[in-house]
Amino acid sequence: MAPKAARTALRWPRRAGAAAVALLAALTLSGCFVIPLADGRSPFDDPSGASYSDIEDALPDIQDALDDVDTQDGAWLLQAETGVDRSCEGACNLHVWVTIAPDDDLDDPTVPEDVLRDVLVAVVPVAEQQRVDVRVSGGLARGADGDLTGVEGDLSRAATQLFGRIPESGILGDSYFIGLEPSGDVEIIARTRDNMEVLQAMPLD
Structure with missing residues (x-):
């Protein structure tokens, strides 16, 4: 050749x-x-991330767990719903969003430490079983007419009592994150889709 x-x-x-x-x-x-x-998500979302059906399947069990939490005679309203990052144009990061909202008649919207602890202890193990992430934040109160009042549950003191001082950069654990917004709002993220024993890691078990 x-x-x-x-x-x-x-x-x-x-x-x-x-x-x-x-x-x-x-x-x-x-x-x-x-x-x-x-699944109706952004094409740029993580293919292995939670789907809308994953979240919808998990919501009833997580709401059932919330319904068993002591709300101190109805002073606190606990709600689980579908959570998504911004508009889902990039990464959606679908999760179960749990809010702790004060009753409309409550004078002080500061969430007690034991309420926040009880919420986390109730929902984190269920989220692990369902393989979905869960985020907990303050929610807006509703008036007698059902409209939002603008009064939001404040988790900052309870989170500090549970986890210590929260810096501006937040508290980053291997399986959770405690975020502090410039406004002072706190959001607790439990990465329960890919991790187990998150309560023990916090530690709150």
């Missing part, structure tokens, strides 16, 4: 291999986009 023909023959397997790699990468990327799109 002539040298030129031999070089050409050697290039074909290399080109074919490169084409196969490129095709595999394209199919993989397509799958990464298709999986979230099929």
